[in-house]
Amino acid sequence: MSLEKQYKVGMQTDSLCGATVCKTLEEALTHLDKALFVYEKETALFFAVGFWNGGKLSIVPDDARLLAFAPPCLPSHLGDVSFCRDLKISFPCYAGSMAHGISSEQLIRSMAIAGMLGFYGSAGLSLEELERVIIRLSSQCKDRSFGVNLLNSPEDSSREHGVVELLLKHNVQLAEASAYIIPSPALIKYRVKGVKKTAGGMIESHNHLIAKVSRLEIARRFLEPPPLKVLEQLQTNGEITPEEANLGRNLPVAQYITVEADSAGHTDHRPALSIFPAVKDLAREMHSKHKYGKSLKIGLAGGMGTPSAAAAAFSMGAAYIVTGSINQACLESGTSPQVRTLLAQAAQTDVTNAPAADLFERGGTVQVLKKGTHFAERARKLHDFYVQYISIDDIPKDQRYDLEKKVFQKSFDDIWQETKEYFRKTNPRQLEIATKNPKHKMALIFRWYLGNAVKWACVGEKDHIDDYQIWCGPAMGAFNDWAQGTIFENPAMRSAPVVALNLLYGAALLLRMEILRAQGISVENCRIPCPVNTFPEFMSTQEQ
Numbered sequence: 001m002s003l004e005k006q007y008k009v010g011m012q013t014d015s016l017c018g019a020t021v022c023k024t025l026e027e028a029l030t031h032l033d034k035a036l037f038v039y040e041k042e043t044a045l046f047f048a049v050g051f052w053n054g055g056k057l058s059i060v061p062d063d064a065r066l067l068a069f070a071p072p073c074l075p076s077h078l079g080d081v082s083f084c085r086d087l088k089i090s091f092p093c094y095a096g097s098m099a100h101g102i103s104s105e106q107l108i109r110s111m112a113i114a115g116m117l118g119f120y121g122s123a124g125l126s127l128e129e130l131e132r133v134i135i136r137l138s139s140q141c142k143d144r145s146f147g148v149n150l151l152n153s154p155e156d157s158s159r160e161h162g163v164v165e166l167l168l169k170h171n172v173q174l175a176e177a178s179a180y181i182i183p184s185p186a187l188i189k190y191r192v193k194g195v196k197k198t199a200g201g202m203i204e205s206h207n208h209l210i211a212k213v214s215r216l217e218i219a220r221r222f223l224e225p226p227p228l229k230v231l232e233q234l235q236t237n238g239e240i241t242p243e244e245a246n247l248g249r250n251l252p253v254a255q256y257i258t259v260e261a262d263s264a265g266h267t268d269h270r271p272a273l274s275i276f277p278a279v280k281d282l283a284r285e286m287h288s289k290h291k292y293g294k295s296l297k298i299g300l301a302g303g304m305g306t307p308s309a310a311a312a313a314f315s316m317g318a319a320y321i322v323t324g325s326i327n328q329a330c331l332e333s334g335t336s337p338q339v340r341t342l343l344a345q346a347a348q349t350d351v352t353n354a355p356a357a358d359l360f361e362r363g364g365t366v367q368v369l370k371k372g373t374h375f376a377e378r379a380r381k382l383h384d385f386y387v388q389y390i391s392i393d394d395i396p397k398d399q400r401y402d403l404e405k406k407v408f409q410k411s412f413d414d415i416w417q418e419t420k421e422y423f424r425k426t427n428p429r430q431l432e433i434a435t436k437n438p439k440h441k442m443a444l445i446f447r448w449y450l451g452n453a454v455k456w457a458c459v460g461e462k463d464h465i466d467d468y469q470i471w472c473g474p475a476m477g478a479f480n481d482w483a484q485g486t487i488f489e490n491p492a493m494r495s496a497p498v499v500a501l502n503l504l505y506g507a508a509l510l511l512r513m514e515i516l517r518a519q520g521i522s523v524e525n526c527r528i529p530c531p532v533n534t535f536p537e538f539m540s541t542q543e544q
């Protein structure tokens with residue numbers, strides 16, 4: 001039977017068995033806390049909503065024919081409810097780390113207040129600065145959850161070790177681990193520190209690790225228990241107790257895996273539709289192989305810019321969603337108004353790859369904004385020079401002049417002095433290598449530009465507008481498309497928690513629409529009433 005046939009919509013407004021008959025399907029859909037019934041009576045179509053009363057369908061009158069039913073679908077119940085419960089949040093969404101404090105203290109705080117999570121972008125900060133941030137966040141977020149980025153730094157393992165010690169010292173129980181290929185001893189130490197067995201025999205971890213990965217083989221390493229050798233070594237060194245070493249053998253390295261599809265920054269552009277289900281299947285396999293007490297939870301990052309993207313993630317079985325690019329464009333981010341304005345003008349195709357500072361010599365790239373800045377082409381040119389020449393002195397004079405005058409706005413000699421000072425304090429080994437190898441010296445000078453290009457963007461440096469390095473994925477353009485003609489069109493109205501709640505609210509509406517569509521109801525022309533900046537009562541923050 002086709003339900004495309006022309007019904008007139010029933011306009012009965014009186015309350016019916018405790019239910020309300022809505023004027024339109026759009027209106028009925030917004031009552032996400034109530035069950036929705038579509039029924040036909042005397043050739044008219046009715047959309048009734050009511051509380052789901054012990055599974056009784058008494059809302060539908062006896063002389064009507066039920067066509068479709070959709071249960072309540074609360075945004076707080078999307079994904080995996082136990083993800084929210086374990087991490088003490090109300091909604092299954094977090095704001096991913098953004099280096100240099102772009103995921104700022106204000107962003108983390110506002111996400112926490114709204115019942116979600118944020119991870120502070122620790123990369124690029126000294127350990128002393130990071131400690132001050134952690135102290136402030138701990139006192140401001142009090143009983144609300146927040147986390148810090150634990151970024152792998154293979155060039156400087158003392159840095160990673162330092163971040164772990166700070167997290168343990170200040171009892172930060174949540175870390176987003178990223179850029180790992182193999183879980184390191186420092187990361188495993190963080191994971192097993194404080195693990196206990198409850199009176200009921202359950203193994204309970206004190207610290208939660210969310211590993212962000214985009215490859216199946218790396219996901220596997222995080223879903224396995226920590227290697228025995230590493231646990232034994234940590235115990236021998238006195239870094240963990242025998243009990244922690246013993247209990248740690250029964251835990252996955254990370255209970256939570258964020259699958260990162262095509263995203264801002266470091267990305268291998270994996271399509272969400274292919275990588276997410278593969279990691280999800282692997283998690284099921286690992287859970288049954290290792291008989292973990294708690295299920296493994298898999299979330300999705302990369303491309304999250306609209307309610308449709310969020311709904312797609314939850315439909316695939318994501319336990320939670322992760323936003324990135326769109327948060328940088330929000331008021332609370334630690335970047336400059338100039339960057340926010342550029343981001344608000346970006347289309348989905350206005351992104352490109354540019355050489356990454358940390359992977360410069362190896363040709364690694366990051367995804368950045370290309371519209372409104374010349375960073376990507378300039379950084380590529382630097383990489384071409386690096387490949388072509390042995391030493392900075394081999395660069396032809398006219399090219400060198402252009403670089404020093406027009407791009408760097410400093411001489412190579414001055415940059416080298418600054419670079420030396422920086423590495424003398426942070427990583428003197430780099431200087432030793434550069435003294436022997438002029439190509440390495442050239443790389444360090446070029447990396448000075450790449451590093452500063454992020455800082456110039458963050459502070460809105462007027463003399464370097466063309467050099468802004470702005471990490472950005474296609475999610476930004478998708479968000480801008482969706483925001484057109486709404487409150488979010490104006491960059492000044494973009495608040496990270498309000499944006500995130502809209503993604504969840506819209507996703508819940510869309511998922512209910514799909515349930516109706518699967519029962520034959522035509523929903524093609526149904527308009528979703530969002531974004532909004534005030535939400536119904538059922539969206540208020542309640543700790544789970």
Ligand SMILES: Cc1cc2nc3c(=O)[nH]c(=O)nc-3n(C[C@H](O)[C@H](O)[C@H](O)COP(=O)(O)O)c2cc1C
Nearest residue numbers: 096097098099178263264302303324325471473475
């Ligand atoms: C400006 C910016 C900086 C970022 N810095 C980091 C970082 O330091 N560490 C990290 O794990 N992820 C970083 N990311 C990635 C985000 O945490 C998130 O995983 C990603 O942006 C999600 O994909 P999307 O950009 O498509 O939303 C950054 C993203 C942006 C936009």
